[in-house]
Every structure is written in C-alpha cells, then in structure tokens.
Amino acid sequence: MSTQFKILIGIIFTLLTCVPLATIAVNDLGRDLGLLAPDEISGMERRAAALKGREIEVGADLYGQYCYGCHGKHGEGIPGVAPAINRKDLLDGRREKAIGWSGSVDAFLRNTIAAGRPVSSRPDLYAAKMPTWGNQYGGPMRPDQVDALVSFVLNWQAGALEVDAWSPPAAAVAAGPAPTRAPGTAPTPGAPGAFTQCVNIPAPYVGKKPAYRFDDKAILAAGKTIYDDKCAACHGANGRGDGPAAAALNPKPANLADKSFMQGLPVDCHFYLVSEGVKGSAMPPWKALGEDALWKVLIYERSFSGVQ
Amino acid sequence: MFERKEHPAPFSDKMPVGLQSLWSALHDLRTKEGRARLGKATRATGWQVADDTVRAVSAGMGIADVRALFRGDPPVEKPNPRYKVFTNAFFAHIRPRYYEKSSTKFTHTFGLGFLSALTFFIEAITGLILMVFYIPEQDRAYQSMVKIIAEVPFGQFLRDIHRVGAELMVLVVFLHMVRVYLTGSFKHPRQFTWVTGVILLIITLGLSYSGYLLPWDQLAYWAVTIGTSMAKSAPPKEIMGYISNLMLRGGDTIGQNGLLRFYLGHVILLPVLAMIFIAVHYYRVSRLHGISLPASEEESPDPAVRKQAKERLDYLPEILTKELMWIAIAVFAIVGFAAFSFHAPLEHHSDPYRTPLHTTAPWYFLWIQGMLKDPWVLPILRGLRDFVGIDLVQFYDSPAIQGIILPTLIFLLLFGVPYLDEFWDKFWGRPSSRMGKNRKLGLTIGFASLFLLILFSYFGTPLFGVSAPPAVEIGQEFIPEECVLPPIPLLPDNCGEVRRLGYEGLPAGTYELEKYAAPPPDAAPLHNLLTKMQGRVAEQAERAAQSDVAGLADAKGFFVIEDWQSDLKKVTLRITWTPRAPGDTGAFEKIVYVHRDSAYE
Numbered sequence: 020m021s022t023q024f025k026i027l028i029g030i031i032f033t034l035l036t037c038v039p040l041a042t043i044a045v046n047d048l049g050r051d052l053g054l055l056a057p058d059e060i061s062g063m064e065r066r067a068a069a070l071k072g073r074e075i076e077v078g079a080d081l082y083g084q085y086c087y088g089c090h091g092k093h094g095e096g097i098p099g100v101a102p103a104i105n106r107k108d109l110l111d112g113r114r115e116k117a118i119g120w121s122g123s124v125d126a127f128l129r130n131t132i133a134a135g136r137p138v139s140s141r142p143d144l145y146a147a148k149m150p151t152w153g154n155q156y157g158g159p160m161r162p163d164q165v166d167a168l169v170s171f172v173l174n175w176q177a178g179a180l181e182v183d184a185w186s187p188p189a190a191a192v193a194a195g196p197a198p199t200r201a202p203g204t205a206p207t208p209g210a211p212g213a214f215t216q217c218v219n220i221p222a223p224y225v226g227k228k229p230a231y232r233f234d235d236k237a238i239l240a241a242g243k244t245i246y247d248d249k250c251a252a253c254h255g256a257n258g259r260g261d262g263p264a265a266a267a268l269n270p271k272p273a274n275l276a277d278k279s280f281m282q283g284l285p286v287d288c289h290f291y292l293v294s295e296g297v298k299g300s301a302m303p304p305w306k307a308l309g310e311d312a313l314w315k316v317l318i319y320e321r322s323f324s325g326v327q
Numbered sequence: 328m329f330e331r332k333e334h335p336a337p338f339s340d341k342m343p344v345g346l347q348s349l350w351s352a353l354h355d356l357r358t359k360e361g362r363a364r365l366g367k368a369t370r371a372t373g374w375q376v377a378d379d380t381v382r383a384v385s386a387g388m389g390i391a392d393v394r395a396l397f398r399g400d401p402p403v404e405k406p407n408p409r410y411k412v413f414t415n416a417f418f419a420h421i422r423p424r425y426y427e428k429s430s431t432k433f434t435h436t437f438g439l440g441f442l443s444a445l446t447f448f449i450e451a452i453t454g455l456i457l458m459v460f461y462i463p464e465q466d467r468a469y470q471s472m473v474k475i476i477a478e479v480p481f482g483q484f485l486r487d488i489h490r491v492g493a494e495l496m497v498l499v500v501f502l503h504m505v506r507v508y509l510t511g512s513f514k515h516p517r518q519f520t521w522v523t524g525v526i527l528l529i530i531t532l533g534l535s536y537s538g539y540l541l542p543w544d545q546l547a548y549w550a551v552t553i554g555t556s557m558a559k560s561a562p563p564k565e566i567m568g569y570i571s572n573l574m575l576r577g578g579d580t581i582g583q584n585g586l587l588r589f590y591l592g593h594v595i596l597l598p599v600l601a602m603i604f605i606a607v608h609y610y611r612v613s614r615l616h617g618i619s620l621p622a623s624e625e626e627s628p629d630p631a632v633r634k635q636a637k638e639r640l641d642y643l644p645e646i647l648t649k650e651l652m653w654i655a656i657a658v659f660a661i662v663g664f665a666a667f668s669f670h671a672p673l674e675h676h677s678d679p680y681r682t683p684l685h686t687t688a689p690w691y692f693l694w695i696q697g698m699l700k701d702p703w704v705l706p707i708l709r710g711l712r713d714f715v716g717i718d719l720v721q722f723y724d725s726p727a728i729q730g731i732i733l734p735t736l737i738f739l740l741l742f743g744v745p746y747l748d749e750f751w752d753k754f755w756g757r758p759s760s761r762m763g764k765n766r767k768l769g770l771t772i773g774f775a776s777l778f779l780l781i782l783f784s785y786f787g788t789p790l791f792g793v794s795a796p797p798a799v800e801i802g803q804e805f806i807p808e809e810c811v812l813p814p815i816p817l818l819p820d821n822c823g824e825v826r827r828l829g830y831e832g833l834p835a836g837t838y839e840l841e842k843y844a845a846p847p848p849d850a851a852p853l854h855n856l857l858t859k860m861q862g863r864v865a866e867q868a869e870r871a872a873q874s875d876v877a878g879l880a881d882a883k884g885f886f887v888i889e890d891w892q893s894d895l896k897k898v899t900l901r902i903t904w905t906p907r908a909p910g911d912t913g914a915f916e917k918i919v920y921v922h923r924d925s926a927y928e
Contacts, residue, residue: 033659039666070473
C-alpha cells in the first residue's frame with residue numbers, strides 16, 4: 020500500500036467517524052443547538068425520562084412493600100390509621116404552605132419519609148405514627164430508595180383528588196379521648212407489654228368471643244386475605260413480626276407465632292388491641308374494618324401459634 | 328536577517344544593527360528593485376522560520392522532508408533526516424527506526440498488540456473524562472451514573488465507549504496471547520517478554536474487574552461480591568482469607584470502603600502498573616528483539632527467504648501511516664458500534680439485601696465459576712474414593728482449591744510456559760524451533776487449554792446446572808428482576824418479554840393463561856406471550872403428572888395487568904399449584920411495575 024493511499028483511507032475513516040459523533044451531538048445537544056421543535060424530545064431527554072420511569076417503578080415496588088399497609092393501596096389513606104397521601108393539596112404544595120414549610124414539595128416528602136414523625140400529627144384522626152425510614156436516621160431505606168418513593172408519590176400529582184384529610188380537631192376530640200401519653204408511661208408491646216395492655220380492657224370488650232370456629236377453613240382463608248393485605252407488611256407473612264416494614268419500627272411488631280406470648284393474650288384482649296390499636300406503638304386501631312373482618316383476621320393470626 | 332548594508336544612513340555606526348537594517352529596508356521600499364529585493368528577502372526569511380519550526384516539532388526534518396515523507400517520496404536531505412528523529416524526539420525514540428518486513432504481515436500478528444495498546448489509550452482518555460462526573464461514594468455513585476446518562480452531553484456515549492473498550496481490551500489482550508503462543512513467539516530470546524505479557528493480562532483483568540463495581544448497581548455489586556468471596560477462601564483461611572477479604576472489601580461486605588478501594592485501584596494503582604509494564608513490554612518488543620518473524624521464514628532453509636524476511640521497512644513513513652490508518656479504522660468501528668448498537672448496562676441500585684437470581688461473574692471469569700460448579704473432576708474423584716480407595720475428595724472439594732489455588736497455579740503455569748518449553752526441548756536434546764510441525768505437543772496443549780477454557784466458561788453460565796424452583800424460573804424467564812447480561816460480551820442484555828412489550832403492549836386485564844393455550848394466527852404480541860407462558864406452566868403440570876417430586880401439580884397461571892398510576896402499570900404473574908411437600912406454599916407471585924417511559928433495550 021502506498022503512503023498516500025493509507026493516508027487517504029485514514030482521512031476517509033476519520034471523516035466517517037464524524038457521522039456517529041454528529042448523531043450523538045444531535046441526540047444529546049439537540050435542545051441546546053435549537054434543532055428540535057418544542058414538542059419533539061431529544062435522545063437525552065428520552066433517556067432521562069426512561070431513568071425517571073425506572074425510579075418510579077422502584078418507588079412503586081417499595082410502596083407495595085412498606086407503605087400500603089397504612090396509607091392504602093393507592094395512597095387513599097385508611098381512616099383511623101394514616102392520612103391519604105394521594106391528594107391534591109399535599110402534592111401541589113398547599114398543605115406544606117399551610118403548615119409553614121418553606122421548602123419544595125419533594126423535599127417535604129423526602130424529609131417526612133426519611134425522618135418520620137416522633138408522634139402522630141393528629142392522634143385523634145390517625146393513630147399510627149409515621150416511622151423513620153431513611154437509614155441516615157436509623158431507618159431501613161437508603162437515600163436512593165427514599166428518592167424513588169418520593170418520585171412515585173409525586174407521580175400521583177396529575178390525577179390527585181381533593182381529599183379532606185385533616186378535619187378540624189374539635190369534632191374528632193368529642194368522639195374519643197386523645198390517647199397521647201408520656202413516653203415513659205407507654206407500655207411496650209412484645210411479650211410483657213401485651214399483658215399490661217390487657218389489665219384494664221374496656222368493658223365492651225371483656226369476654227368477647229368469635230362467632231366462628233378456630234379451625235373453619237373458609238374463615239381462615241378470608242382472614243388470610245385481609246391479613247396479607249393489612250398486617251403482613253409489619254407482622255410478616257407468617258406472623259413472626261418480621262415483615263418488610265418491621266425493621267423501621269420501635270417497638271417491634273408482636274411475634275404472633277410465639278406460643279408463650281399468645282398464651283398470655285386472651286382472645287378478648289387480642290380483639291381489643293386489634294380494634295383500638297396498641298398505644299405507644301405503630302399498631303393502629305382497625306375498628307374501621309368492621310367486627311366481622313377483625314374476627315376473621317384474629318382467627319387467622321391465632322393459627323400461627325395454634326393457641327386458641 | 329539583520330545584516331549591515333551600504334546605504335546612506337543618518338545614524339552613526341554605533342546604532343544597533345537592528346535599527347540599521349530597518350532603515351535599509353525602509354530605504355529599499357523607495358525603489359522598484361529595492362522592493363523586489365525586499366520581497367525576496369522576506370520570503371526567504373519566512374521560509375526559514377517555518378522550516379525551523381517544523382524542524383523543531385518534527386525533531387529534525389525540514390518542510391521539504393516532511394512533505395516527501397507523507398508523499399511517499401525518498402528523503403530530500405542527506406544524511407537521511409528521518410533517522411535523526413529517533414535520537415532527537417522522545418515519542419519517536421521509543422519507536423523502532425524500522426521493522427523487519429515479514430514481521431509486519433497482517434496475518435502474522437493481526438495487529439493484536441497494537442490494538443491492545445490502542446484500547447488502553449481509549450480507556451485512559453474516556454476514563455479520565457468520566458472521572459469528572461463520577462463520585463466514588465456509596466450513596467451517590469449510582470446517582471452520578473444516572474447523571475452521566477441523563478444529563479451530561481456525550482455522557483452515555485463516553486460510558487458506552489469505555490465499556491466497549493474494556494471488553495475489547497480483555498478480548499484483544501487474550502487473543503494476542505493466544506497468537507503469541509501459537510506462533511511460538513514466546514521462545515528464546517523473548518521469554519521474559521512473555522512474562523511481562525502475562526503480567527499485563529492479569530493487570531488488564533484487574534482493570535476490567537475493578538471497573539465493574541463502580542456503577543454500583545446490582546450487576547456490579549453482586550459480580551464483585553462473588554469474586555471477592557473467593558478471596559475469602561484463600562488458604563490459610565483464618566489469616567490469608569481474612570486479610571485479603573478485608574483488604575479488598577474494606578470490611579466484611581462491600582460498602583463505602585470497598586467502593587473507594589476499587590475506585591482507587593481502577594483509576595490509579597492498576598493504570599500506573601499497566602503503564603510501567605506496558606513500557607517494559609513494549610521496549611522489549613520494539614527495541615530489544617523486534618516483533619518475531621513468521622517461523623516459516625525465520626527458519627527457512629533458503630537463505631534468500633531468510634534475508635528477504637529481514638528486509639528493513641522504515642518506520643517513517645511506512646509504519647507510521649499504516650498505524651494512523653488502523654487507528655482511524657478502529658476508532659471508527661468502536662465509535663460507530665458504541666453510538667448505534669451498544670449501551671453499557673445500568674441495573675437497579677445495588678441492594679445488599681436482594682440477591683438477584685443467577686448472578687454470574689463477568690464473562691472472562693466464568694471459567695472459574697465453571698470450575699466451582701465442576702461437572703467432572705469431583706465425580707471422578709468420588710469414583711476414585713469409592714472404588715479404588717484413594718480419597719482426594721476432601722482435599723479437592725473446597726473453594727480454596729477450586730477458586731484460588733487452581734487459578735493461581737494456572738497463572739503460574741502461564742508464566743512458566745517459555746521456560747518449560749525450553750526445558751522440554753533441552754530434555755530431548757533437540758534444537759528449539761518455532762515451526763508448528765516441530766511443536767505438536769505444545770500446540771495440542773494450547774488448543775486443548777483453549778477448548779477447556781471455553782467449556783468451563785460454559786459451565787460457569789446459568790445455562791448450566793443451576794436452577795431455582797420451577798415457578799421461580801418461569802418468573803425469571805418472563806420478568807427477570809434485572810436485565811440479564813448474556814455470557815458473551817457486547818451482546819444486548821435480555822430484559823424479559825414482559826418489559827419488551829412495554830407499557831403500551833400491556834392492556835389492563837386479568838388473563839387466565841389456560842384460555843390462551845393456542846394463539847390464533849394473527850394474534851397480538853400479548854396473546855403470543857400468554858401462550859408462551861401457558862406453555863411453560865403446562866410443561867410443569869405435565870412433568871408433575873409423571874413424577875412425584877418434579878414439576879408443579881395442576882399448575883395454573885394468571886397474568887394480571889392493572890392500571891396503577893398515571894403512566895404506570897402493575898403486572899402480576901401468579902402461578903398456583905397443589906402443594907405436595909410440607910413447606911410448599913403452592914403459589915408463586917412475581918410483581919413488576921412498568922412505566923410508560925422506562926425503555927429497556
């Protein structure tokens with residue numbers, strides 16, 4: 020090959036290399052170079068959207084593991100447990116403004132998820148307190164997971180409804196006493212705690228018994244459906260108190276498969292705790308589900324230990 | 328430039344010569360002949376300055392010679408200034424003045440050593456730019472990858488090139504070694520060059536592997552966790568295993584410390600080592616021994632052939648232009664491939680609590696994983712123990728032997744190749760020869776090793792020997808948690824057919840798989856997918872009908888697609904069966920969310 024021929028080939032390929040480079044330049048810089056109509060999106064914007072989409076998918080997965088138990092499948096909230104988060108005023112910033120938060124909406128969500136709340140904001144309306152999730156505050160989630168959750172929650176923005184999640188306190192106070200206690204006096208659940216909670220159960224609950232048999236297969240199946248949906252996130256699929264959300268909780272959820280613990284928990288007290296929640300812990304009151312549903316869950320829960 | 332001339336000067340002779348010549352120039356401007364003279368002098372001076380500049384830059388060649396060089400003409404000045412360059416210039420002095428003609432034949436070397444060096448430079452350049460955007464911090468590393476892809480112009484492209492270059496570098500370095508082995512180029516006097524080459528192979532593997540961790544995604548985290556877990560079993564485990572694990576991972580598991588160590592290894596330690604050994608290796612090749620000649624010519628009985636093979640081919644301009652041409656072609660190929668048909672994978676953020684199904688080592692370490700799975704040696708040793716009574720099983724069956732000691736021995740053997748070869752020739756008292764016909768044993772061993780390497784790499788892939796419970800495998804086939812990298816480098820990864828259908832291709836509904844057993848001829852893609860799923864489920868049901876343990880009895884599949892959020896769908900694959908063993912739940916569920924924009928390729 021003559022020198023000049025080699026140089027020619029070299030120059031041709033050098034020029035050819037400009038084709039892919041120009042393609043990349045148009046893809047990545049199309050917007051900055053003014054090559055795109057306003058409704059077109061560049062390759063780089065598409066990539067950014069794809070990564071955002073993946074983050075939302077990750078957030079949806081985390082929500083399905085940790086959050087739906089209290090905030091509902093679609094963020095609609097569960098009365099008496101936790102407020103709706105799929106609601107317009109929270110996602111467009113009005114709620115943040117109302118409580119005096121001067122930062123952005125996503126920063127509010129991120130901080131709330133990461134740090135949690137030391138006490139329930141409105142124990143009269145929502146008994147469960149938001150646990151700490153961010154691992155920088157001792158929770159189980161990495162920062163990128165908190166970010167993914169925020170992206171997922173913000174993705175509700177477009178279709179969010181106006182929901183009144185914070186009705187005025189006066190009405191709620193009339194309905195029942197606000198069960199705020201000093202932390203020192205709060206009984207801890209777990210084995211001994213359950214007993215102290217059982218000492219003075221309110222009269223309507225004393226001696227209550229289920230209308231179903233403990234080995235009724237249909238009841239157990241119905242109870243399992245509700246349990247898997249509402250309880251398994253914290254108490255674990257097998258009742259050992261090791262659900263995915265349990266890591267964030269202090270005190271830890273009760274181990275329903277523990278025989279000695281369950282023996283100390285009579286049926287009526289068990290029903291009372293499920294109905295009214297366990298004060299000083301993340302266990303919310305589930306009265307709103309209706310007595311029938313709660314009995315089914317209770318029977319299913321007691322099948323873990325076999326204690327009737 | 329500044330010469331004194333006879334002219335009517337208003338200045339005394341004591342004036343600076345510069346001013347005097349300026350005056351004479353001005354004086355010249357007044358007459359026609361003077362202007363012609365001045366023009367000529369200016370051109371001459373200009374040429375001189377330009378020529379001097381070119382001489383300085385090219386370290387010895389004037390303009391005329393540079394022109395002649397690139398035109399392919401013979402040198403203009405005498406003595407030949409093209410040789411002067413090699414003593415005057417640093418970058419030329421590390422290149423040889425000439426190559427022996429036959430050593431530059433393409434089919435002899437395939438340019439593999441050259442290509443190895445080229446990929447190293449490409450990696451260095453793209454790597455240096457990527458370092459600007461990368462943060463080696465466990466909570467931010469993945470975020471910086473996202474930023475490189477989504478916000479940095481040419482960011483994804485650089486990453487793609489860096490990845491392509493890395494895979495190519497391992498491949499090319501390996502092929503280079505194979506070529507050198509097959510042509511017998513490692514033989515006397517190039518034994519030590521081979522040793523530095525094996526060191527470079529190890530450094531290359533180290534460079535590639537240490538870069539594997541940096542994206543900090545699931546792929547990175549688990550591939551490196553598997554690899555470093557091998558270091559843990561280095562004997563004696565309580566001392567060496569403990570120390571090497573601690574040194575590599577910076578703790579019990581890979582975390583911030585491990586990431587920083589791999590990062591520094593990747594950007595400082597290993598590149599510096601590579602540069603040192605490339606320098607030694609290259610010096611020995613280019614200045615000490617030259618590239619080997621084809622054996623058939625070097626050892627030819629015909630002196631004319633031997634003489635012709637050694638004819639000189641000057642580096643300037645023959646080799647230089649050839650190299651520049653190949654650089655242009657190779658860069659075009661790499662850039663085009665990276666731009667149009669390859670994207671470096673980025674999986675989900677690393678999660679120490681979530682082990683992906685079927686994690687594998689990078690493809691170039693699959694053979695070690697294959698040895699650990701071991702389809703043959705262990706059964707043979709067991710046979711020995713049971714029938715002959717020689718018990719090697721308890722000795723052999725440990726990760727220390729299979730994951731550390733055997734690979735180490737293999738590399739030690741590689742180092743020793745030229746010396747063992749020499750010993751073998753001396754043992755039989757025959758002259759050393761590089762010709763294939765005189766190296767039957769060597770070539771047989773070479774091809775056999777190559778075959779075993781490929782075979783064990785195959786054993787290392789998930790295609791061989793591992794399987795999760797059948798329902799889990801079905802879930803993995805259609806909805807893998809992460810996109811699955813193929814065991815062959817630079818092929819696109821497989822993200823499963825559900826993700827491939829994407830948001831638009833998944834209309835909401837509950838699909839009972841039984842109803843989709845056979846697709847109509849013009850079925851929608853979803854229908855075809857459901858048929859395929861039903862096929863897998865039915866297969867398991869059938870297997871269960873024939874066996875008491877295998878398969879899934881009365882298996883039924885459901886595929887549920889729900890509109891979950893704006894632009895987000897929830898996809899659930901549920902398989903139920905009749906449990907036959909205690910602890911069998913009789914149900915499997917795999918959930919995946921699919922966003923409209925999240926393109927998986």
